[in-house]
Amino acid sequence: MNAISMAKTAYATSSRTPLQTNRGTEYELFAQITHRLDQYAKKQTSVFADLAQALHDNRKLWTLLAADVAEDANGLPAELRARIFYLAEFTADYTRQVLSDNADPSVLVDINTAVMRGLRRTGVPA
Numbered sequence: 001m002n003a004i005s006m007a008k009t010a011y012a013t014s015s016r017t018p019l020q021t022n023r024g025t026e027y028e029l030f031a032q033i034t035h036r037l038d039q040y041a042k043k044q045t046s047v048f049a050d051l052a053q054a055l056h057d058n059r060k061l062w063t064l065l066a067a068d069v070a071e072d073a074n075g076l077p078a079e080l081r082a083r084i085f086y087l088a089e090f091t092a093d094y095t096r097q098v099l100s101d102n103a104d105p106s107v108l109v110d111i112n113t114a115v116m117r118g119l120r121r122t123g124v125p126a
Contacts, residue, residue, distance in 0.1 A: 027119040033058045034112040041106040051105065055095050058108060062088040087111060 036054035039045045066088035068074060069081040076084075091111065097103035 023119050027116055029061055030112050030116045030119070033061060034109055034116065037105050037112070038109045041104065041109050052099065055098060055105070055108075058112070059092055059095050062091045087115075 033054060036050065037058060040051040040054065045051075066085050069076060069084045074081060091108060094103060094107060098105050098108070
């Protein structure tokens, strides 16, 4: 499943979740992609094409996040926006290393998991 299909699925109305916040949608996208990366990192799959697709989808998600936080109209605090933008740059660079077989995808899993924890925190505006 490519990122566009995932995004359409994530943003589609579901009888399971009649109303989902932007934060919830972001969490679900991160969860889907992170699960696929984690399968490769934990050697539950060794199909490189699956890893490459998951890396591609992850990079697209981070690129969208970087573009969003770069907008002046973004309501997040400037420091958080800068951190997200830095993580997007790091993720792009690190993805190239993973694709070159010079790095472990578990680092990307850890980053995404940390972001997912942040998205699940309560008391933070969506």
